[in-house]
Amino acid sequence: MVGDFNLPATERLYYSDSFLKTFSGAVTEVRELVGGNEGPVWQLSLNRTAFYPTSGGQPFDRGQLSASSPDGTPLQIPVEQVEEDEQGTVWHFARKPLAVGTPVQGQIDWGRRFDHMQQHTGQHLLSAAFWQELQVPTVSFHLGEDTSTIDLASAPLTPLSLECVERIANEIIGQDRPVTTRYVSRSEAEAMLTAGHLRKLPDRQGTIRLVDIADFDQNACGGTHLRSTGQIGGLQLRAVEKVSRGVRVEFVCGLRSVRAARTDFDLLRETSNLLSIAAAELPSTVERLLTDGKAHARERQKLREELAVLQAARLAAEEPLENGLRLIERAWKDLDRDYVKLLASRTVIAAPRTAVIFCAEDASPVRVFIARSSDLEFNCGQILREALAHFGLRGGGSADLAQGEVPAEQEEALRASVRDTICRAVAQTRERT
């Protein structure tokens, strides 16, 4: 099983027949890859294959290989991945090895392949439409699990020009034009390129495989294609985004296009049902709701401010002045922390010589606020920072308002520590004066 590095290139049956679903061949080489968690992986090369290896933006085929073991037991081996190497050998990744020389029957996962051919042939068509309508070249193509993209060397495109390209592509699909392949020499291809009859030519030397959409596009490509544009089924442009070298256009063809439209429609229907309106009214309704929402938020904030002032006055009135300090300590489970902060700032201006230790217990950890009137001299930020540091916690703020977070089980201890420090600080200032 030692690798033979002079293997002949694998005969690629999909070049001449991209609709070939089954084929027979023989194992020419087997090598073991160091497997991951799922055990060893074997790479099998065959003398001929209909399996498409990842290349040119189109992903590999899946499927299975059928063979007989030496004792005659039938074997079905799933092909999980297919790659080609620089020598032109196609490697089929499997979980079981087969001996060199073993005859195999290959079967490709046709649903997956046909979907890939729809997206890939759709890409030829789309790139050609962008080139012909807007003189914008395609620089790369990626076929993904759900959507595909092409990167265009282009300035940002207007919605109108995108719509125009999409319409033209779908007209060509409706015309069901033949899609054919043929081979030309490198020099012939270069002449075609110069004359503007060929959209793109790779650097590769030797014979060039051309894919022709009748009277619309000719392009060099080694991928798998449909027999006619009608088989693309339909093409839908989805999203456009700016990328470093131009514009990325997301598109879907065939059943992917139907699925995407179905998902969109369901979303629209669900959303419009929620609002009891027709889908066409969604943009104006959402705009109105957003405007209303902002107005409501402003109104709510105004009311919260007014409420905080009233509640602050009541809290200050309830607490007597003792030794030159009105220290108010409260904790709330049902008030949000923004409001508790607002309340702290309003309470210390509601009466002179007032300090607060307020806790918002609406969530864990508890948020602690301390604040003081401007006629008191201690530093809230410093006191809270030092108290929290004692518990290995962090927090702080300005001289007149500070905040920090503490786990519920340490809240009492922290409050006691802050309370003592504040009372001591006020007492010391009174002694001095």
Ligand SMILES: [Zn+2]
């Ligand atoms: Zn192609």
